[in-house]
Each structure stands twice: as C-alpha cells, then as structure tokens.
Amino acid sequence: MKPMPGPVRPLLRRLASPFRGLLPRGLLGRALLIILLPLLILQGVALQLFYGGHLDVISRRLAGGVAGDIGMVAELLARHPADADKGWIFREAAWRMDLSLAFEPGASIGSPSMRSGWLPILPLEEDLARALEERVRLPYDTDWASDPRSVIIRVQMPDGVLHVEAPRKRLFFGTLYLFFIWLVGSSLLLFAIAALFMKNQVRAIRRLASAAEAFGTGREVGAIKPEGASEVRQAAAAFNQMQGRIRRFVTQRTEVLAGISHDLRTPLTRLRLGLAMLPPGTEEDAAAMTEDVAEMERMIAAYLAFARGESTEQAQPADLSELVRDLAARARRDGASVSVDAPGPLVLPVRADALRRCIGNLLDNAGRHAARIAVGLAESPREDGGRNAGRWVMITVDDDGPGIPEVSREDAFKPFTSFSAGGTGLGLAIARDIARAHGGDIALEGSPLGGLRARIRLPA
Known part of the structure; x- marks a missing residue:
C-alpha cells in the first residue's frame, strides 16, 4: 500500500480537528465508541431498510385496502340510495369490511381537514390521505385524534355526509413494536456487554499504570x-x-x-x-x-x-511547609540569610530524608555563592491532562549570586561538574536524582533576585 501524498495528511488533520474535542480521552470511552459507532450504523441501515422499504410498502397496501373499501361503499350508496339498500350496505360493510358506517342526510363537511393524532414517525396518515384521493375521489376529512381505536373518515356525498369508523388495526401491524423493541433492546444489550467487558480490561491496565507510577516514585507496591x-x-x-x-x-x-x-x-x-x-x-x-x-x-x-539514591527509604506523608521551614532555619544557623514564603500545611507522600537532602543541597549551593536566599512553596495545575491531571507542588530556591549562564545550566546537573572551587560537583546531580525519583524534576532559571533560581516540581 502506497503512503498518502504529503498534502493529503494535513487536509485530513484539518477536517478531523473540529471533532477531536468531542472524542473521549480515556481508553474505555474510545473503545466503547469504536464498538458503538459500527453498531449504530448497522442499526441505522436496518432501520432505513425496514422503515424506508418494507414498512412503506405495507403501509401503502393497508391504506389502499381501507380506502378501496370506503370507495366501494360510497359507490354502492350512490347507485342504491334507497333506505333499505343503505341498511343492507351498512350491515355488509360492518361484517365483511369491519367498517362502522353512518349517514347524515343534507350535511356538509365544510372545508376538508385532517386532525392528526398518530405517531409522527409513521407514514400512515399520508398514505391514507393519498389512497383516499386515488380511490374515493370525493371530498373528505379524517380525524385521528378523537377515538384511540378508530380513524374517523367523513366523505361528502351528493345528498349528505358518510361517516366511517375504520379500526386502526387495519392500518397498523403490531410487528412494528417488536421491530423497535428488538432494535433498541439488542443495541442496549450489546453495548452493556461491551462496556462490562471493556471496563474489566481497562481496570487491569489502570492498575498496572498506578503500580508503575507508584514504583517510579519510590513507593512499595x-x-x-x-x-x-x-x-x-x-x-x-x-x-x-x-x-x-x-x-x-x-x-x-x-x-x-x-x-x-x-x-x-x-x-x-x-x-x-x-x-x-x-x-x-x-x-x-x-x-x-x-x-x-x-x-x-x-x-x-x-x-x-x-x-x-536514597533507595532504602519508603515514601510517607510529610508536611512540605514544615520541612522547608526547618531547612531554612538550619541554613540560618550556618550563617545564611534565608526568607521563606510557604502556605499552611501541605502534606504529600514523599521520602522526607531524601527530599531534605535535595533541598539542602540547593540551599548549600546558594549559600556558597549568594548573600541572600529566598525559598518559595506553591501549587500549580498540571497541564498533561487525561487521567493523571492534577496539581504540581513547586519549591523554588532563589539567590542573588552570579548565577549560571543559560547555555551551561543543563550541564550543571552532570555529576562531577562544578562551577566553583570547593564543591564536589554532585549537589545538583543528587538533587535532580531525588526529585525524579519522586516523579518530578528540577530546572534552573533566572532568579528575580538577580542570581539563579532552582525550581523543584513534585506531583501532588
């Protein structure tokens, strides 16, 4: 199979882009959509074949039969207007055609009308009206709303109005109910079975993903x-x-x-x-x-x-605000000028000793190069979306030192890379290793204080 030409792919992407927001993001939703769409298309085709073909033909035939009987009665009444003949015609129509007849001498139906009262999805009213026009050829009106069991048809005769009550069962067949019940019921049943099966499959995948995430952040699973x-x-x-x-x-x-x-x-x-x-x-x-x-x-x-890598420590709930304040107090005892901007209690499952070493290394690095240090703690929304959407906890360490050139900031995390005398070159490497073991990371940026900012990002 030859690949699609280059211009075709961007065109398909542009056509599909308005529908991307409507697609479910989870595997369960997408799997059910893959099952549901073909099912709906199949049922739609079946409905069209039945409704547009078989039902239409049957409805026209039933309506034609009722209209033909009414036309025959009207013709007999026109040829035999005597009262004795009318009585015989009415009795025969009730027995042989299941039609209830009455005649109102000298009456007029006025302007022809049609009182609707049937299911709007069925073509019965239109088919009966068309059949009456073809086979009766006299002014008429129909009433579908007055009697739930019959359709009342009034035909304008030369000497009065013929009232006809035709049973609805002559115009409607009960298998239509069975068809719709089968159509909707089978769809719901198949969808429920697919949803139950796919939910079990997705549950196993979610359990695997949760275990992998927990193991990656150092928790024992x-x-x-x-x-x-x-x-x-x-x-x-x-x-x-x-x-x-x-x-x-x-x-x-x-x-x-x-x-x-x-x-x-x-x-x-x-x-x-x-x-x-x-x-x-x-x-x-x-x-x-x-x-x-x-x-x-x-x-x-x-x-x-x-x-x-602090691998032996297990993650336990700890208050990050208290942890940051304790580390800042220790740095002040060592002679550093440290300010802290942290909210109230912020408890997360972390490896507290490892995280102390991570933040402590950043404070030690800042203390060797700067006169003033500011530590901040805040939360921010995560942007990855999907099931893992949540919040990040941001810990920032700012200083007013000389900083690190932007092109060299990533190299600072490499082991044994030191930008000053007296360091081992492992402080930032250890800090990043600990942050990533918690499922987060560390980045170096320019600081509002004029020096360097180290930003620790941890999943909340």
Whole structure:
C-alpha cells in the first residue's frame, strides 16, 4: 500500500480537528465508541431498510385496502340510495369490511381537514390521505385524534355526509413494536456487554499504570496480580519481573557501597590518628592535612549518597511547609540569610530524608555563592491532562549570586561538574536524582533576585 501524498495528511488533520474535542480521552470511552459507532450504523441501515422499504410498502397496501373499501361503499350508496339498500350496505360493510358506517342526510363537511393524532414517525396518515384521493375521489376529512381505536373518515356525498369508523388495526401491524423493541433492546444489550467487558480490561491496565507510577516514585507496591487480556497479563508479568530485577540491583549496589564506605573510612581514621600523634612543631602541617582528610570524608559521603539514591527509604506523608521551614532555619544557623514564603500545611507522600537532602543541597549551593536566599512553596495545575491531571507542588530556591549562564545550566546537573572551587560537583546531580525519583524534576532559571533560581516540581 502506497503512503498518502504529503498534502493529503494535513487536509485530513484539518477536517478531523473540529471533532477531536468531542472524542473521549480515556481508553474505555474510545473503545466503547469504536464498538458503538459500527453498531449504530448497522442499526441505522436496518432501520432505513425496514422503515424506508418494507414498512412503506405495507403501509401503502393497508391504506389502499381501507380506502378501496370506503370507495366501494360510497359507490354502492350512490347507485342504491334507497333506505333499505343503505341498511343492507351498512350491515355488509360492518361484517365483511369491519367498517362502522353512518349517514347524515343534507350535511356538509365544510372545508376538508385532517386532525392528526398518530405517531409522527409513521407514514400512515399520508398514505391514507393519498389512497383516499386515488380511490374515493370525493371530498373528505379524517380525524385521528378523537377515538384511540378508530380513524374517523367523513366523505361528502351528493345528498349528505358518510361517516366511517375504520379500526386502526387495519392500518397498523403490531410487528412494528417488536421491530423497535428488538432494535433498541439488542443495541442496549450489546453495548452493556461491551462496556462490562471493556471496563474489566481497562481496570487491569489502570492498575498496572498506578503500580508503575507508584514504583517510579519510590513507593512499595509489591507484585501485581496479572489479569485481563493475555497482552495485559504479559505486561503485568513483565512489570513484576522488572521490579524484582531493580530491587536485586539496588540491594547488591547498596551492599557493595556499604563495603566500600567501610574500607575507605578505616584508612582515613588511621590517618586522623596519625596526624594527632605528630611531634610538636608540626601543628600547621597537621591542621592542613586534617582539613584534607575531612574534605575526603565529605566527598566520600557525597559519592555514596549519589550512588545509593536514597533507595532504602519508603515514601510517607510529610508536611512540605514544615520541612522547608526547618531547612531554612538550619541554613540560618550556618550563617545564611534565608526568607521563606510557604502556605499552611501541605502534606504529600514523599521520602522526607531524601527530599531534605535535595533541598539542602540547593540551599548549600546558594549559600556558597549568594548573600541572600529566598525559598518559595506553591501549587500549580498540571497541564498533561487525561487521567493523571492534577496539581504540581513547586519549591523554588532563589539567590542573588552570579548565577549560571543559560547555555551551561543543563550541564550543571552532570555529576562531577562544578562551577566553583570547593564543591564536589554532585549537589545538583543528587538533587535532580531525588526529585525524579519522586516523579518530578528540577530546572534552573533566572532568579528575580538577580542570581539563579532552582525550581523543584513534585506531583501532588
């Protein structure tokens, strides 16, 4: 099959764009729409074939039969006007044609009219009127509203008015009710079965999506039960296997890092003891080397925190406003000038210790380069739409320092990239790793204070 020409695709997109807002966004709604549209089209075709073909033919034949009988009665009355003949004609019409007749001598129907009272979707009134014009050929009017069981037809004769009561059953057949009941009932039944089946399938997909989102944000979800269609079961089994592999990898890495930490800290401790036992007169050199050992210990702690990724901590509800205020108070005790703009209690399921390290790293970076720091906490709507539509929690750390050039801001998140002396180059990398483990992210922007703004975005 050849691909569509280039100009055709934009044309199809323009034609379909007005209907995109009408389409359901969820899988359940779209699946039911895929089932419902062909069903409605099929039922519409069946209705058209029945209503426009079979029903129309039957209605014309029934109306023609009633009109023919009335025309025959009118012709007999015109040929045999005697009262004795009229009585015989009326009795025969009631017995053989199921028509109730009465004659009003010298009367006139006035202006012909038609009192409607039948179902508007049926062509019975028009078919009867057409048949009366063809087969009676006398002035007449019809009344569909006065009697629920009969149609009253008045025919203008030369010497009076002929009243005819024709049973509605001669113009209407009961199978029409059965047809509409079958049409509507089968549609509702098929739609209900499809909705129930698709709801079960979508429930399994939603459960898988929720488990994946929870696992991605660090919450313990355990293995999920495979259910639904075979493809969904296969995806659930693959997700369970992925969870197991990731947990084994994290456990092994944590054990290795714990051993490395022990092996590195032991010689550093011996170095500290050795420096403390140096002979008098070497205090200045000992102090410098002690500072180097302390710096090495800080670097090792930072490397291990980055590699470990705070994977052992489980998410628990925590008040972000209180957490931010505590970190700002700690920064003030270290000599920084920090202001906080945070609302009342804002509780979210987070890994509190990891998030403390994330925000603390940003405050430490700002404190090394700026004289003034402002921390803000706010909520904003999410723009991704769909089932995951909700709100974001924004934590901003602004400073009045020299900032980072825009072209270099993304490079600042790379491990071991430092824009100043004295840093390990892991603070921002660890902070972004923690934010993304919570399902959010960190971005660097220009600050209203003139320096750098670090914006943490977390799902609410």
